[in-house]
Amino acid sequence: MDEREHAIDRAAAGGKPRPTLKTIAYMTGLGVTTVSRALNDAPDIGQATKERVRLVARQIGYRPNRAGVRLRTGKTNVISLIMSVETEVLGLTAHLVYGISEHLAGSPYHLIVTPYGAQSDPLDPVRYIVETGSADGVIFSRIEPQDARVRYLHQQGFPFATHGRTDMGIEHPYFDFDNARYAEIAVERLAARGRRRLALLGPPAHLTYSRHMTAGFQQAVERLDLDDVPIHAVTTDSGHEAIQQEIARLMASRRRPDGIVCGSASAAISPIGAAEEMGCVIGRDLDVAVKESFSLMKKFRRDIEVVHEDFRRAGTSLADAVVRTIGGAPAHELQTLDVPA
Amino acid sequence: MDEREHAIDRAAAGGKPRPTLKTIAYMTGLGVTTVSRALNDAPDIGQATKERVRLVARQIGYRPNRAGVRLRTGKTNVISLIMSVETEVLGLTAHLVYGISEHLAGSPYHLIVTPYGAQSDPLDPVRYIVETGSADGVIFSRIEPQDARVRYLHQQGFPFATHGRTDMGIEHPYFDFDNARYAEIAVERLAARGRRRLALLGPPAHLTYSRHMTAGFQQAVERLDLDDVPIHAVTTDSGHEAIQQEIARLMASRRRPDGIVCGSASAAISPIGAAEEMGCVIGRDLDVAVKESFSLMKKFRRDIEVVHEDFRRAGTSLADAVVRTIGGAPAHELQTLDVPA
DNA sequence: CGATCAAGCTGAAACGTTACAGGACGACAG
DNA sequence: CTGTCGTCCTGTAACGTTTCAGCTTGATCG
Numbered sequence: 001m002d003e004r005e006h007a008i009d010r011a012a013a014g015g016k017p018r019p020t021l022k023t024i025a026y027m028t029g030l031g032v033t034t035v036s037r038a039l040n041d042a043p044d045i046g047q048a049t050k051e052r053v054r055l056v057a058r059q060i061g062y063r064p065n066r067a068g069v070r071l072r073t074g075k076t077n078v079i080s081l082i083m084s085v086e087t088e089v090l091g092l093t094a095h096l097v098y099g100i101s102e103h104l105a106g107s108p109y110h111l112i113v114t115p116y117g118a119q120s121d122p123l124d125p126v127r128y129i130v131e132t133g134s135a136d137g138v139i140f141s142r143i144e145p146q147d148a149r150v151r152y153l154h155q156q157g158f159p160f161a162t163h164g165r166t167d168m169g170i171e172h173p174y175f176d177f178d179n180a181r182y183a184e185i186a187v188e189r190l191a192a193r194g195r196r197r198l199a200l201l202g203p204p205a206h207l208t209y210s211r212h213m214t215a216g217f218q219q220a221v222e223r224l225d226l227d228d229v230p231i232h233a234v235t236t237d238s239g240h241e242a243i244q245q246e247i248a249r250l251m252a253s254r255r256r257p258d259g260i261v262c263g264s265a266s267a268a269i270s271p272i273g274a275a276e277e278m279g280c281v282i283g284r285d286l287d288v289a290v291k292e293s294f295s296l297m298k299k300f301r302r303d304i305e306v307v308h309e310d311f312r313r314a315g316t317s318l319a320d321a322v323v324r325t326i327g328g329a330p331a332h333e334l335q336t337l338d339v340p341a
Numbered sequence: 342m343d344e345r346e347h348a349i350d351r352a353a354a355g356g357k358p359r360p361t362l363k364t365i366a367y368m369t370g371l372g373v374t375t376v377s378r379a380l381n382d383a384p385d386i387g388q389a390t391k392e393r394v395r396l397v398a399r400q401i402g403y404r405p406n407r408a409g410v411r412l413r414t415g416k417t418n419v420i421s422l423i424m425s426v427e428t429e430v431l432g433l434t435a436h437l438v439y440g441i442s443e444h445l446a447g448s449p450y451h452l453i454v455t456p457y458g459a460q461s462d463p464l465d466p467v468r469y470i471v472e473t474g475s476a477d478g479v480i481f482s483r484i485e486p487q488d489a490r491v492r493y494l495h496q497q498g499f500p501f502a503t504h505g506r507t508d509m510g511i512e513h514p515y516f517d518f519d520n521a522r523y524a525e526i527a528v529e530r531l532a533a534r535g536r537r538r539l540a541l542l543g544p545p546a547h548l549t550y551s552r553h554m555t556a557g558f559q560q561a562v563e564r565l566d567l568d569d570v571p572i573h574a575v576t577t578d579s580g581h582e583a584i585q586q587e588i589a590r591l592m593a594s595r596r597r598p599d600g601i602v603c604g605s606a607s608a609a610i611s612p613i614g615a616a617e618e619m620g621c622v623i624g625r626d627l628d629v630a631v632k633e634s635f636s637l638m639k640k641f642r643r644d645i646e647v648v649h650e651d652f653r654r655a656g657t658s659l660a661d662a663v664v665r666t667i668g669g670a671p672a673h674e675l676q677t678l679d680v681p682a
Numbered sequence: 683c684g685a686t687c688a689a690g691c692t693g694a695a696a697c698g699t700t701a702c703a704g705g706a707c708g709a710c711a712g
Numbered sequence: 713c714t715g716t717c718g719t720c721c722t723g724t725a726a727c728g729t730t731t732c733a734g735c736t737t738g739a740t741c742g
Contacts, residue, residue: 020727020728020729021728021729021730022728032728032729032730033730033731036728036729036730037730040730064728064729065727065728065729067727067728067729068727068728068729068730069728069729069730070729071727071728071729072728072729072730072731073729073730073731
């Protein structure tokens, strides 16, 4: 009776009464517990009852109240993407977000985005999430070989997946693009165009994948008996002007490269601009290889060698990995290396 | 006593006991209600008590349990960004996300991202959020003059802010870039370079800002007594090939433009590529004006006329607007038009 | 026939919070 | 001295969910 009046009240008020377990219990004549267990497919509920409950639930558009579940069970049904606000990687992050939410759609999980600034401690947002229990799992990028976040989360037993690998003897879920292979391919392609003196504009040295890319680059350069023209002063994270200056300096020097391998699309713009400024023609005086996720460069200069890195796929894979981790899957099954063709 | 044992249990177990109101109540010797009210600065709690409670809370790192609050009050402390996964706008969305979360940091709000596909109904995610009550407010883009989402949310009395304006007699919070003014500036700049025959590569006609941009363009073209070379077949949302073809056709035609105004940076790549392919030199045979948010084009071709649109600022403004709306501020105070210089 | 068991269902309690109604106590007016 | 008022505090209930222990009922077994 109590429920009935209540329901009628709300319906009369115009605001929808948002059905709860109690509503279904009242409609089916069952207890709240039974309804809950029926919807959760518990083994001690009769098949007929389950079907009846589910039918009613579907009919009235029942959705479990997230706050109720979360309060009772501690399960938030939230995955947090910890996003660096480095401008250079912002465009890529969007694709990651897309991939993640694509995978999460249809699951009970929501995606929340937690940013952290360039100057602040990357550990802060991670700690916040663990301490406040505001998510069931975490995804993050810009991984270092000795990563404090990985260490912390591993030690806390908190589910996570990284976009990039570590090198610290900890087995954990990750998705990584094979940047060593990318660099090899890039070198090979430039070599096939007859280029002999190659420079690598790589990512910042503290990130794990910097090592991979450098290793692949050097290995291929050596194998094909080419020259390695070192770029030390700048990375893909450097500002436009810095990169331009360095490239200009390089192109004017005695050790002028005839091919550049770029660690990212956005960072490729600067060297190309610098080179063209000096009268170089891409495809004639200089060839450029880039790794890019949204085909941008290829539209601009069709002579550029492009290797595709799929950030959307990274997103779906990472989402999958973290959800499976929450489900208890072992880490070693959740490690993906995306090898470019 | 009960509490005491409990607390000791948890502490001994090593897993942190995550303090609650009960913990503070126990430590201060006050009632749970008093603690709650003290932390919420209720008027019927003594000043001394408030300070004592707050001190203890700070010391032990108390954070209100979101699920508890949400269950009790219905307040989710969540803002949802409804994000179109159109690839063309993905890069921009990232900046929006950045701006929003920057504003939300330090507030109790979390940002959740709800995607919707190109083919699915834009109303779906909005309805989902309202029906499940999974956020306190909503932000979305790609606004149409008669926007179903705006109508629905307004009618539901659900707080929202739009990135773009409508034209349906409904007063609501928005942030919009003044695209009319942008187009005017672009035309003026091209005219100052001596260009007389201008084409506009604008956004899809169904979006509100398409009208703004077109109006500004036409007004300026008329005022400066220039020629309007119409582009009908493609928009900034069209694929690279389609735009290239259309531009190629145009450049080969009798009515060949000597200036192009582009509605977005990503869409500017295609016409420039097409024109250069045909032997045109930007800055000599053709001038291009673009609106862009991350300075990309300018790096590539310094001869391009660039007007900056700040998506990050849009994000902070929208977040502010929606939070204020939740707080009860009237819509007309929360309407911002960002006029380019 | 009584005991045991399984199947199917249930109410009470708890998660952490806030709204509500009310209590204790001192001060102050009549 | 009694009554009223204001200040400061408090217990209970409720939000929607799941866990726990336990209840019926009918069947099976010795």
